[in-house]
Amino acid sequence: MPHITVKDLRFKYGEETVLDGLNLDIQRGKFYSILGPNGCGKTTLLKNMLKILEPNKNSIFIEGNDIYNLSTKKMSRLVASVPQDTSVDFDFSVLDIVLMGRTPYLKSFELESEKDLQIAKEAMEMTDTLRLKDKSIKNLSGGERQRVIVARAIVQQTNILLLDEPISHLDINHQVGLLDTVAFLCKEREITVSAVLHDINMAVEYSDYIILLNEGCVVAMGTPKEVIKKEIVQRVYKMDCCVIENPITGKPHVIPIGKGRRAI
Numbered sequence: 001m002p003h004i005t006v007k008d009l010r011f012k013y014g015e016e017t018v019l020d021g022l023n024l025d026i027q028r029g030k031f032y033s034i035l036g037p038n039g040c041g042k043t044t045l046l047k048n049m050l051k052i053l054e055p056n057k058n059s060i061f062i063e064g065n066d067i068y069n070l071s072t073k074k075m076s077r078l079v080a081s082v083p084q085d086t087s088v089d090f091d092f093s094v095l096d097i098v099l100m101g102r103t104p105y106l107k108s109f110e111l112e113s114e115k116d117l118q119i120a121k122e123a124m125e126m127t128d129t130l131r132l133k134d135k136s137i138k139n140l141s142g143g144e145r146q147r148v149i150v151a152r153a154i155v156q157q158t159n160i161l162l163l164d165e166p167i168s169h170l171d172i173n174h175q176v177g178l179l180d181t182v183a184f185l186c187k188e189r190e191i192t193v194s195a196v197l198h199d200i201n202m203a204v205e206y207s208d209y210i211i212l213l214n215e216g217c218v219v220a221m222g223t224p225k226e227v228i229k230k231e232i233v234q235r236v237y238k239m240d241c242c243v244i245e246n247p248i249t250g251k252p253h254v255i256p257i258g259k260g261r262r263a264i
């Protein structure tokens, strides 16, 4: 059975159709990247999978259970997420923010245990945020804050991780570090990952499968080699490009050709 099934998912904001009958089978322990041009519905899809937006009955199933019928508490033990906007209004320390990921496991007013602190410490080491633990979340850079919110999602210890542009604020070293961590969780702990990414080449290197969306529909889904082809990328992103083979990994590598780029 797929870990997550999306069946004919349709979603409208008012009269505007944004998701137009999506079908996906997402397998356990695999890394899926969700790609597609701005406004094609990637975040809306993730928000439906998280029940931040209310999906229709019989349209999203986790381990065979219709999420329509799952409580918020049950959902928070099944799915952790990193939103696109990681800004936090409250003046909490980084450690407090990370520990919030343990809330689904605590009773009302119960304090975190030594084990919770240990889980938080491990996640902070994985995301290179431990040295920030006593700082206020309000005083972090965008990239530091993004890594803290990833740590919070990791401590939730769910089998599903949904990430919305998790590397958008990170320098290249932390981009690779973060995707390495997520890929490690995927492989070693059998966590299912769906990450919205804009960097096609990063997605190719880290994903088992790519889901390519356009105008609320799945245009292609498959391995990076199956999906990242010149004709498909040019058509969906409406731009000229060439796709070469990455000399190190043998995977497809997209080189965009802007109007200002000259051939040698």
Ligand SMILES: Nc1ncnc2c1ncn2[C@@H]1O[C@H](COP(=O)(O)OP(=O)(O)OP(=O)(O)O)[C@@H](O)[C@H]1O
Residues within 6 Å of the ligand: 013, 016, 018, 036, 037, 038, 039, 040, 041, 042, 043, 044, 045
């Ligand atoms: N709250 C909202 N109310 C009305 N329309 C919305 C709302 N949120 C998003 N939309 C519209 O829905 C469409 C899909 O938005 P969504 O955020 O899912 O796209 P996306 O693929 O994640 O885009 P991006 O790559 O720019 O983040 C867009 O046309 C957007 O303008």
